[in-house]
Amino acid sequence: MGEAVEIFLSNGFSTFYEKKDQNIINDNITNNNNINNNNDSSWYEEVIDEDLKWSFALNSVLHKGTSEFQDIALLDTKRFGKVLVIDGKMQSAEIDEFIYHECLIHPALICHPNPKTIFIMGGGEGSTAREALKHKLVDKVVMCDIDQEVVDFCQRYLTVNKEAFLHKKLDLVINDAKAELEERSEKFDIIVGDLADPVEGGPCYQLYTKSFYEKILKPKLKPNGIFVTQAGPAGIFTHKEVFTSIHNTIKQVFKYVIAYTAHIPSFADTWGWVMASDQPFSVNAEEIDQRIKERIDGELFYLSGALFFSSATLNKTVALSLLKETHVYTEENARFIHGHGLAKSVNNEF
Numbered sequence: 307m308g309e310a311v312e313i314f315l316s317n318g319f320s321t322f323y324e325k326k327d328q329n330i331i332n333d334n335i336t337n338n339n340n341i342n343n344n345n346d347s348s349w350y351e352e353v354i355d356e357d358l359k360w361s362f363a364l365n366s367v368l369h370k371g372t373s374e375f376q377d378i379a380l381l382d383t384k385r386f387g388k389v390l391v392i393d394g395k396m397q398s399a400e401i402d403e404f405i406y407h408e409c410l411i412h413p414a415l416i417c418h419p420n421p422k423t424i425f426i427m428g429g430g431e432g433s434t435a436r437e438a439l440k441h442k443l444v445d446k447v448v449m450c451d452i453d454q455e456v457v458d459f460c461q462r463y464l465t466v467n468k469e470a471f472l473h474k475k476l477d478l479v480i481n482d483a484k485a486e487l488e489e490r491s492e493k494f495d496i497i498v499g500d501l502a503d504p505v506e507g508g509p510c511y512q513l514y515t516k517s518f519y520e521k522i523l524k525p526k527l528k529p530n531g532i533f534v535t536q537a538g539p540a541g542i543f544t545h546k547e548v549f550t551s552i553h554n555t556i557k558q559v560f561k562y563v564i565a566y567t568a569h570i571p572s573f574a575d576t577w578g579w580v581m582a583s584d585q586p587f588s589v590n591a592e593e594i595d596q597r598i599k600e601r602i603d604g605e606l607f608y609l610s611g612a613l614f615f616s617s618a619t620l621n622k623t624v625a626l627s628l629l630k631e632t633h634v635y636t637e638e639n640a641r642f643i644h645g646h647g648l649a650k651s652v653n654n655e656f
Contacts, residue, residue: 350381352394360396360574362386368463373455376502380463386572388463390431392456392502395643399572400466403433406536408609409568409579409617411437414496414534415444416597417587421495424448425526427483427513429500430456432467438498439473440602448494450479450486452510483513484522493528499535504548506642514552514635519559532583533560538643540567540578545624547643549578550631556582558634565628566618568608591615 351361362383369380379391387400398406411434415421422445424438430451438447451457457480461471470476479486483501504511512518514535523533533556538548549565557563560582567578581587589597591611598606620628635641 352396369459371455373453375453376456378456380459393505395503396572397502398431398433402571405568405570405608406577407433407437408606410434410498410500410534410536412606412609413614414532414581415441416594417589418495418532419530423494424496424498425494426450426498426500428502428510431460431464432470434498434500435476436467436470439470439475440604442601442603445475446477447475448477448479450481450483452482454480484518487522487526493526495528495531497523497527497531497533501536503538503643504640511640511642512637514555515637516555516558516634517636519556524559530585532581534579534581537578537580539575540624541576542621542623544575545578545627548641550627551633551635551641553580553628554631554633555635556580560584562586564618565620566614567620568617
């Protein structure tokens with residue numbers, strides 16, 4: 307999330323590393339005896355904002371490296387299990403990723419009368435595809451991620467998604483999602499944006515723009531199609547970073563738009579999603595529960611009909627911000643969360 311990552315050691319000292327160094331994690335995480343006589347610990351810390359950091363204790367570092375597009379780390383943490391970190395930002399944690407991915411996938415598929423074909427932009431870890439493949443009505447899931455290295459190490463280390471990666475209904479494509487949609491002649495019932503957060507220099511902020519939604523994405527939806535995307539932090543102090551802007555941008559393109567949120571413990575914040583269509587969303591809580599029962603193989607651990615409607619009831623501050631937002635996301639006038647992508651040079655001063 308920040309220009310440097312700090313490893314906070316239990317003896318009270320801290321060590322910084324520059325994210326582009328290939329040896330950043332192993333060289334800077336050190337075990338130290340805790341002064342309170344707890345077990346030895348190593349800590350990973352990332353910058354959420356200029357005055358806010360988030361740290362968690364580690365068991366080990368499973369993967370580190372820099373792909374063509376992103377800095378990547380896969381960490382085994384004591385509290386949250388395996389954690390995927392891209393460009394210095396936590397993307398997903400093993401212990402609570404089901405909250406994020408159930409909220410991302412199931413409302414759109416449940417609201418659609420007959421979802422057969424799904425296109426996922428991003429989703430390299432496989433969890434979004436896993437949830438989509440639970441739906442009995444689905445015939446085909448295209449997962450399009452730009453980064454082969456992310457997909458490869460998630461296939462290797464995230465065993466919970468092993469069956470999803472091998473599923474006969476999954477079409478795994480390594481490509482830029484914009485280019486892939488442009489090249490395909492087919493249309494989809496559901497298009498999902500499981501993209502990294504928009505950070506300056508990151509690989510995907512262009513996929514949050516009005517021009518992309520209007521000219522490329524929407525024409526690839528079938529008449530009853532639904533688009534849903536993760537929309538960044540949506541907490542009472544963080545929702546104006548990108549959430550309100552993404553929501554307002556989508557409102558310029560689709561007739562019916564719903565914003566909803568949930569607290570993600572490993573993110574240390576409330577998170578937001580936006581679902582949109584040119585057809586009204588006409589199901590109630592009881593119908594959602596009935597469709598979950600009829601359509602889905604296995605069990606959902608977070609989402610229910612009542613929970614979805616409560617998640618779309620936003621607190622007064624966030625609701626007013628959504629109403630008042632005027633910013634439209636464009637490539638020339640983008641908003642970013644705190645941090646940077648691989649394309650932005652790092653200049654750290656300590």
